[in-house]
Amino acid sequence: AQTVTQSQPEMSVQEAETVTLSCTYDTSESDYYLFWYKQPPSRQMILVIRQEAYKQQNATENRFSVNFQKAAKSFSLKISDSQLGDAAMYFCAYTGNQFYFGTGTSLTVIP
Amino acid sequence: DTGVSQDPRHKITKRGQNVTFRCDPISEHNRLYWYRQTLGQGPEFLTYFQNEAQLEKSRLLSDRFSAERPKGSFSTLEIQRTEQGDSAMYLCASSPGDRDRGEKLFFGSGTQLSVL
Numbered sequence: 001a002q003t004v005t006q007s008q009p010e011m012s013v014q015e016a017e018t019v020t021l022s023c024t025y026d027t028s029e030s031d032y033y034l035f036w037y038k039q040p041p042s043r044q045m046i047l048v049i050r051q052e053a054y055k056q057q058n059a060t061e062n063r064f065s066v067n068f069q070k071a072a073k074s075f076s077l078k079i080s081d082s083q084l085g086d087a088a089m090y091f092c093a094y095t096g097n098q099f100y101f102g103t104g105t106s107l108t109v110i111p
Numbered sequence: 112d113t114g115v116s117q118d119p120r121h122k123i124t125k126r127g128q129n130v131t132f133r134c135d136p137i138s139e140h141n142r143l144y145w146y147r148q149t150l151g152q153g154p155e156f157l158t159y160f161q162n163e164a165q166l167e168k169s170r171l172l173s174d175r176f177s178a179e180r181p182k183g184s185f186s187t188l189e190i191q192r193t194e195q196g197d198s199a200m201y202l203c204a205s206s207p208g209d210r211d212r213g214e215k216l217f218f219g220s221g222t223q224l225s226v227l
Contacts, residue, residue, distance in 0.1 A: 004153075035215075042220065043220060045204070045216070050215065095214075099144070099156060099216065101153030102153050
């Protein structure tokens with residue numbers, strides 16, 4: 001069975017600083033994708049970044065980047081130059097045959 | 112492209128009543144997913160459709176739950192004889208369906224169900 005674990009229920013970061021959110025997953029598949037989704041108070045899920053497991057290069061999207069360690073089954077999200085609008089729940093997700101989400105990390109950005 | 116829309120946004124019902132939610136995916140998206148999310152948890156997969164075919168159902172989906180996508184466009188999720196444990200946010204998502212996996216999901220704003 002595939003599982004996704006986010007061990008940090010809450011995180012906080014000072015505005016303009018950098019924060020890293022952790023995610024680990026368990027799978028027996030070799031071909032899969034990993035995602036980070038953001039859920040602001042409006043509760044609409046928004047895709048932040050996607051990583052293909054067969055690619056060794058870490059994905060980046062502007063201020064967002066990942067550290068993908070396939071052997072360790074780790075997929076962390078780094079947010080650089082944090083902004084107030086980054087405050088939200090962040091969910092790590094795995095897709096093989098289905099989408100599996102972690103329990104989320106609530107990120108607070110301190111002005 | 113107006114995005115994925117869900118109706119209603121909020122539903123309050125009494126235990127034992129039936130409720131139905133609607134999801135309109137992004138036009139031309141072949142795949143449609145239903146998820147359930149409770150407070151403090153991530154979305155849990157319920158079921159998904161490829162066009163009008165319901166390809167997979169989670170074990171979470173009891174016999175009181177039924178979903179349809181009759182013409183491969185909008186979808187409905189019905190819960191019969193609601194229970195307090197059904198209280199949750201019900202999320203719908205769609206994707207183009209042009210690859211087997213790794214697709215980006217586009218989510219709606221969800222329907223918040225409260226069962227009294």
